[in-house]
Amino acid sequence: MKDVDLALDLQAEIEALKSENAQLKALIKYYEEQFRLSQQRRFGASSEKNAITPGQILLFDEAEVYSDVTAPEPELVEVEKHYRRASRTVDRLPEDLPVETIHHELPEEERICPECGEPLHVMSQDTRRELVIIPAQVQVREHVRDIYACRNCEKNNDHTPIVKAEMPEPVIKGGFASPEAVAHIAEQKFVMGVPLYRQEQDFQRDGILLSRQTMSGWLIRCTEDWLTPLYERMKIHLLEREVLHGDETTLQVLHEPGKTAQSKSYMWMYRTSGDAERPIVLYEYQPDRRMIRPAEFLKGFSGYLHADGYEGYHSLPDSITVVGCWAHARRKFVEALKALPVKDREVSLAQIGKRYCDKLFEWERKFTKLPPEERRQQRLIYSKPLMEELFAWADSLHAVPLSGIGKATHYVLTQRKYLERYLLDGRLEISNNRAERSIKPFVIGRKNWLFANTTKGAQSSAVLYSVIETAKENGLNPFAYLTFLFRALPNRGNAPVDGFLPGGRQIPETCYCPGRKPDGPEYPWDED
Secondary structure, eight states, rough: OHHHHHHHHHHHHHHHHHHHHHHHHHHHHHHEEEEEEEHHHHOOOOOOOOOTTTTTSSOOOGGGGOOOOOOOOOEEEEEETEEEEEOOOOOOOOOTTOOOOOOOOOOOOGOOOOOOBBBBBOOOOOOOOOOOOOOOOOOOOOOOEEEEEOOHHHHHHHOEEEEEEEOOOOOTTTSSOOHHHHHHHHHHHTTTTOOOOHHHHHHHHHTTOOOHHHHHHHHHHHIIIIIIIHHHHHHHHHTTTTEEEEEEEEEEEEEEETSSSSSSSEEEEEEEEETSSSSEEEEEEEEEOTTTHHHTTTTTTTTEEESSOOOHTTTSSSSSEEEEHHHHHHHHHHHHTSSSGGGSSSSSSSHHHHHHHHHHHHHHHHHSSSSSHHHHHHHHIIHHHHHHHHHHHHHHHHOOTHHHHHHHHHHHTTTHHHGGGGGGGGTSSSSSSHHHHHHHHHHHHHHOOOEEEEEEHHHHHHHHHHHHHHHHHHOOHHHHHHHHHHHGGGGTTTTOOOGGGOOOOOOOOBBBTTSSSOOOSTTTHHHO
């Protein structure tokens, strides 16, 4: 009996050791995946584009998956006896650039033929064109206003009328900032990503002592006085749309009440979708990432919101239908693929999941030019069955939650009801990449200026980014547009604010980039 009990104890101990061994192996495999993924993130290419290698086994191997019979043949350029595709961008100078002509000619005494000694004449000319760049020039503009009085009244009357010539209102009362100066500082920081301390150093090299504190004060003051009313009007127009995109990213604010300098704040972004005639991109600074933030900003909005898998969007009111992002789902499979050894990738489950997603995006590219209702019908015919096949495949795997493929399939299955929703309306998009592209300028700028000093500065940054990114989306030159606003808004009187929004009736043609001025006299948000 003792031998039997001993054998049972040994068997139980062996089973426990086997279970522990399996768990340790799974944990080691997980750590190996995380190590490879961290190495890939640190040293590898960040692109998620497909790289099809010769002999690769394809899940969808029919020829029409990777071909488009309607696409024109690429233009070929002959280069030293071989051909290659022409570059997408071609160097070209605008035709209306001013031209400085420098004429090179022989002195009169040298215009003698070296053979016969007779005078030479001009038989032809060589012309070489150069692009000349003149750095920004700084000058002082003085506004001198004449003040008039009547000599007769001065001599004979008790009261002498004083008449002043008209003079435009300054962008900042009592200051020496010009519209061009504030626009230049704003463009350098929020378009080019040049922090104020670097601009301060650049000014110093030209002998101009202009502190970053002064520049910051100018930006905040002009934002509060002139740009915030535009921001509020754009928000009203944004919430009138039926399809929006949302995203958020971190921001560090050094002096924020009740928080340490190292704590995280957030910059939220909301924008119109591809169906909008006049795109709007709005940023909103908030001290946290609480679920109430998008609900507060989107109060009064009813329609579709494209978003990622963050739970805060899923708690929005029933009037807002949240649409998931297939680019995020695909990214999970890409990360699972990068976490595997190179030799195991082509035959992995992660590769299969990624190809399902690739096929969905391939169908979307084919539907791009279709009207919304026809696009919706085509999605139901082609995309929906493929999507259901993907969900069934992911559900059948029962992958280990800690593994890369486990995380990918878990994301797809838990986000299923949101990922399916782009099938509801042809105006909806398969991904939230439109929002990610719009928040990218802020992320790039943040890498340069790193943080906001105060909450006022963060709020000012949100408004400035909103005006600038909306201007860029509508074909406006940010510097020219901001200069126009800072010159026109202090003197607009009773003119409606809507006319000054990007694409508005008041915007002069000189504010638009070449070839980007909208056609037609009517604009969707102009007031009468």
